[in-house]
Amino acid sequence: MNTPSHSVRRPKGGSPTPAYSWREWVDLWDRQQTRYIPHREARFEAMFDTLESQFGGRFTVVDLGCGPGSLSARLLRRFPRIRVVAVDYDPVLLYLGRQTLRSASGRLRWVEADLRAPAWRERLPRGRPDAVVSTTALHWLPFVRLRKLYAELARLLPAGGLFLDGDHRLLDRSLPQLGRIARDASRLARRSPRGTDQALGWTEWWEKLRAEPRLTALFELRAARYPERGHHEHSATVGAQRSWLHRAGFREAAPVWQQFDDFVLAAVR
Numbered sequence: 049m050n051t052p053s054h055s056v057r058r059p060k061g062g063s064p065t066p067a068y069s070w071r072e073w074v075d076l077w078d079r080q081q082t083r084y085i086p087h088r089e090a091r092f093e094a095m096f097d098t099l100e101s102q103f104g105g106r107f108t109v110v111d112l113g114c115g116p117g118s119l120s121a122r123l124l125r126r127f128p129r130i131r132v133v134a135v136d137y138d139p140v141l142l143y144l145g146r147q148t149l150r151s152a153s154g155r156l157r158w159v160e161a162d163l164r165a166p167a168w169r170e171r172l173p174r175g176r177p178d179a180v181v182s183t184t185a186l187h188w189l190p191f192v193r194l195r196k197l198y199a200e201l202a203r204l205l206p207a208g209g210l211f212l213d214g215d216h217r218l219l220d221r222s223l224p225q226l227g228r229i230a231r232d233a234s235r236l237a238r239r240s241p242r243g244t245d246q247a248l249g250w251t252e253w254w255e256k257l258r259a260e261p262r263l264t265a266l267f268e269l270r271a272a273r274y275p276e277r278g279h280h281e282h283s284a285t286v287g288a289q290r291s292w293l294h295r296a297g298f299r300e301a302a303p304v305w306q307q308f309d310d311f312v313l314a315a316v317r
């Protein structure tokens with residue numbers, strides 16, 4: 049991973065020039081995300097092992113809330129024969145992803161769609177994916193919408209299809225002490241991040257990127273699409289999400305990986 053310095057270069061008397069290449073901005077994104085999720089790479093690997101155990105090395109997968117394509121890029125690297133559809137509604141992050149990964153020799157499709165409305169499915173390419181995956185994204189959706197999304201995913205996936213979601217979750221209410229311990233331990237793990245001490249925070253990363261003159265119009269579009277400053281964390285309990293997935297039509301649903309209060313929840317159609 050590159051470790052560019054964090055200054056914005058300014059030519060004498062001129063406007064700021066772009067400090068980083070698009071790829072460096074994505075590297076900085078990954079470092080920023082790893083600051084909050086120190087075990088992020090292990091979580092990705094757990095998702096890939098789960099996919100491989102169900103499908104081997106050949107499948108089609110949709111990455112929901114893909115951002116600049118961190119999960120998609122790793123999927124394409126780990127599985128040279130798969131196809132990925134990367135879905136997001138943030139024009140800035142999608143631009144970074146497209147500039148960095150392009151179409152991965154025809155194996156990657158970028159889809160601009162809002163997961164808050166059921167019409168997102170109409171923007172997908174024809175044919176059913178084998179799997180739908182997501183990381184650190186679906187907690188942006190209110191519970192009412194998330195439950196509807198689960199039903200949409202159950203209709204989209206074929207029998208045996210997999211849904212994998214890596215995200216923060218609450219432990220079940222019957223475990224108040226363990227819930228507190230998991231939350232605190234997670235905070236402690238973030239306090240001693242490995243190799244991310246130089247990483248920008250979420251707000252800092254966005255503020256620096258906003259100074260990039262080539263992105264002005266996309267930032268305006270982003271503000272219209274996400275009018276709230278910041279986003280609300282809608283963290284459901286693991287138990288609630290399992291029962292929503294069952295009711296949506298998934299045959300089985302359970303965590304397949306956990307680090308404190310961070311889970312990969314898997315559901316089989």
Ligand SMILES: C[S@@+](CC[C@H](N)C(=O)[O-])C[C@H]1O[C@@H](n2cnc3c(N)ncnc32)[C@H](O)[C@@H]1O
Pocket residue numbers: 081112113114115116117118119135136137138141161162163164182183184185186188189
């Ligand atoms: C914290 S980022 C995670 C990005 C990426 N999955 C990763 O792990 O690095 C959350 C992503 O969810 C996307 N997202 C949030 N609400 C969305 C919506 N309504 N429709 C599509 N994407 C959404 C955001 O645009 C953002 O890219």
